[in-house]
Amino acid sequence: MNTHSTALILHGHFYQPPRENPYTGRIETQPSAEPFNDWNEYITADCYQANTHSRYLNGYGQVLTMTNNYKHLSFNFGPTLLTWLRINHPCTYEAILQADKDSLARLGHGNAIAQAYSHPILPLQKEHDIQTQVMWALEDFLVRFGRESEGLWLSETAINPTTIDVLAESGVKFVILSPWQAKETEKEGVLNGKPAPYGKPFLLTGEKGGVITAFFYNHTLAEGISFGHYLRDADRLYKQLLEIKKKEKSPLIHTATDGEVYGHHEPYGDMALAALIKKCEAGGELTFTNYGAYLAANPAKEWAILHDGEEKKGTSWSCSHGVSRWYKDCGCYTGGNDSWNQTWRTPLRASFDALSKRIDEIYISEAGKILGSEEAARNVLNRFAPVASHLVPLQEFLRPYTTDEKEISKLGCLLQGQKYKHYSYTSCGWFFNDLAGIEPKQNITYALMAAKLYEPYDPLLTSTLLKNLEKAKANEKEDGNGKTIALKLQKLLPGEVEATLYYILNRTLALPNDQQDHYGFFHLDQFKEEDGRFTLTITNEQCLQKHCITAQMGQGKYSLTVDSKPYALTASEIPDRMRRELLQQIDKRICTVDEDQIIRLDQSLAHYSLLAQSAPEVLEPVYQQLVGWAISMIKGLFLFERIRFWGHYKDRFLRVLDFLTVYGKAEELQLLDEVFDEVLHQVADKIQRNGLFEQSIRFVSEFLEEVRRRDFQPDLTKLQDALYPYIVGEQLLEEKEDIERAYALARDLNFDTSAIDLPRAVERE
Structure with a gap:
């Protein structure tokens, strides 16, 4: 590190509470999170995923570079959130793990630290439950990240002497706390309402003599990032950091906030962070590091004593009374109806x-x-x-x-x-x-x-x-x-009943390739259907409990016997998320098209266009039929693994698209927008899974050219994420021609190609 450079640590606490239905292991539809199924999906798009490929733009809005912000940000992720990400967004999950590996290689200490497993207020738990939470956190971290965690994020930074002892016994080296939690420090004495110094680590001692280190974050910086909109302007934030350096001459500047501020609470906050990283690298005045690396070079030498908190139960960063917010009506709440209370x-x-x-x-x-x-x-x-x-x-x-x-x-x-x-x-x-x-x-x-x-x-x-x-x-x-x-x-369907209903409907409605053997916690072991009667065996993989089921399906009614217990269900009891998934499976089945259907549609559209010129008033019923058929064909061609036939169907697709562009109504064109977004998202997923090949490059280039010509502007985000490693040489391409095609595609995807050094990428091959 430059001897004149100041160590900078920004810590992000990334966390969502567990949201899964415990009877099935699936997150139900949360209407407030529209257009996403649930808040996990919403915040992933805004923040968790965005920070793995954060854009740094030129003055024309073109992408200059993309940064995995987690390589520079100190962070913790809640284990329950990581579990969900691993299943639902594996690329984002892997990028988070890789960022820790990269920071470990760069600094000798990884950016990631563990978090109290399910985010309870540890000082209010029994001691053996604190031990379980800490050991679960550390074990989960070890399995995921492949190394031991040096620090641990405390839920709401809540701490008391018992918690300190448990952390020390478990081998945790450090925690991050609010400066207001400190009552006294060795050199400063009693603080009398002043914040603890942030520029050095302190030693904390538990009631049994356990010792850990605490970093008290810079509260002004935390408040500015969280509530003062510092992330709306990276230049402003950078200048603020330089002013802190100049004025306070601290060897360390650090702060901690909710991680979701980087993109969710503050829209595009991830991009401000990416820009800040660039400015720090270019300026040389500030160097991103992490707590483990800083502590190894600057071990704590002075002690600090924490406030006892109300009723001597401990302190936190989000309750001025200590930890009272989590067990009584202390006066802390999130606003709203003034007549309400929290005695509950x-x-x-x-x-x-x-x-x-x-x-x-x-x-x-x-x-x-x-x-x-x-x-x-x-x-x-x-x-x-x-x-x-x-x-x-x-x-x-x-x-x-x-x-x-x-x-x-x-x-x-x-x-x-x-x-x-x-x-x-x-x-x-x-x-x-x-x-x-x-x-x-x-x-x-x-x-x-x-x-x-x-x-x-x-x-x-x-x-x-x-x-x-x-x-x-x-x-x-x-x-x-x-x-x-x-x-x-309690009126929620038992998990085994909901899973059975899904398996029967899925087997009845979906194409063979879409028939599923897993539904949340449940695995389908056996499925038989004879004369309208179904016999199933399923296993709850949480407890390895087997369930034997017989069922019949009538007109909107379902009669099930699960382990000898009868259930009578109606279609209205199908959960919203299941209903949506089944409708997608029906849509896919309906939209499956063959060569003859495509030819007939092509011919019908040609005749319609001729007739529309002479007798438009009589064609509305025909239009309704044709537009449904046309949209079904487009879905069938692009959403269901038929992109490889692009060259064969391209001309007919364009004629169908021209028909919809000329005659389509606003809602139908909106539907096409959504279909085209999904087309490119699927191609991006395929590239990330299988690699970048000529077929994908050719398809995306030609597809974008044609739909843009007709004023459609599909979402490029996921394709940019997938392509970027190839155009900067992080991922290998076999042939020079492929590199040149990828370079050309980068222009189509709004990259500033003047910033891409193609010859050097070829040399790395």
Whole structure:
């Protein structure tokens, strides 16, 4: 590092609460996240994915470079979010892991750190639950990133002496805290409301003598990035950093914010970060590093003492009273109706505490019988994170302890029940204004699932939980209390019933290539259909529980018998997300076209155009039929793996497109916009999976030329992401001709090709 350069660390806390329906493992449709299915998808597009390929533009809006911001940003990702990303956005997931590897190679320490597993407020948890959360966090991190985490992000930066001891015992070196959490430091003495210095690390000591390091972030910088719109102007942010350097002469400038500010809370904030990275690299005054690297070169020498917080329960960055926001009506809330209160927080936590106590007693007793001791039961629980994160199969994890299938299934249910117990304490459940909000409801759903899994050992678990939840009152009379909310949530379809309904409809409606064997947690083992009767065997892979089902399907009615229990369902009970997926499968089946159909449509359109000139008033019914047929043909050609036939169908496609361009109505042209976006997204996915070949380059170039000529402007984002590694030489191309084609395609995709040094890319080949 330049001896005159100041170390700069920007930390992003990237996190979403677990949103999956615990009965199926799938996230239900969240209407408030339209046009996406759910908020995970929405924020991924705005932020998580955007930061893996953040654009740096020239003055004409062309892409100069793309940056994986995670290579420069210190960061943590919630394990439950990473689990979702790994399944739903594998390229984004891999880019995050690769960024850590690259920073490790550059700095000797990776940018990523672990996070308390399911984001509970650790000071409010029992000590053994704090241990479980920390060990799950570290184990999950080790399996994903291939190394031990040096630091750990504390949910809401909440900390107390017990938490310090657990972190120290677990080998955690450092945490990141708000400067307002410090009461006193060795040199400054009692701070009396002043922020702790941010330019050096401090030592913290727990009540049992455990010692860790704390970095207190720069609060002015954090507030400016989070609320002062610093990310609207990278030049302004860069100048602000230089002013801090000049004025305060600190060897370290660092701050921490919610990671979602880089693109979601602040639109295009990822691009401001990418521009800042460029400016720091060019200027030489500031050098991006991370906490592990800085601490290795500058170990903490001075101690700090933290505030006790209200009732001596600890402190956090988002409650001025300590951690009261997560267990009582302390006055902290997110605005809104002034007549509301948050007294519901106390009975909600008390309800979960009572459930947790009983679940722990049962777990230790029942798991201890199989594993041989209480200590063995706790050790297995504390090593469960890779299974909870779907990184290791349950059977593989438990094989060293037992090979008996019944014992494996029993242990699986006990361990999953513990997972949902922990999920019920996710901090978001208390953060906001009302018990009837989406976050408390999700926590209640997880508590209900934990109770259900443990009911074989205590049949009163759920009824006791409901009785306790009744004491938590919602602010609006019609929302009732925690019990009435829970009773509504209990009406969700059992997971095995929902999965069965999906398998039957999927097998009935979808093309053979679209028939699925997985639905959330459930795997289809056997499927038979005879004379309108269905026989299925499915396995819940969470607990390895098998379900035997018989079913019949009538006119909008479904009769199921699952493990001897009957269910009568109607079409109205199909969940929204399942309905949407099934409609897509029907659409795909309808839109499958063959050569003869394409020829007939081509002929019909030619006749229509001639007739429209002489008798337009009589052609509306014909138009309706033709436009539906035309759109179906375009979908059939491009959305369903037939792009390889582009050369054969191109001319006919263009005639169909011309028909729709001339005669199509606004809503039909909008539909074409969406289809063309999806076409290019699919090609981008194919390039990222299989590589860049001449066929894809030729198709995209010709396709874009034709649709742009007709005033369509498809979304290029994913194609730019897929192409960029090839045009800068990070990914290899076999032939010089392919490199030249990729270079030409880059122009079509709005790259500033004058900034691409093609000859050097060829040399790297």
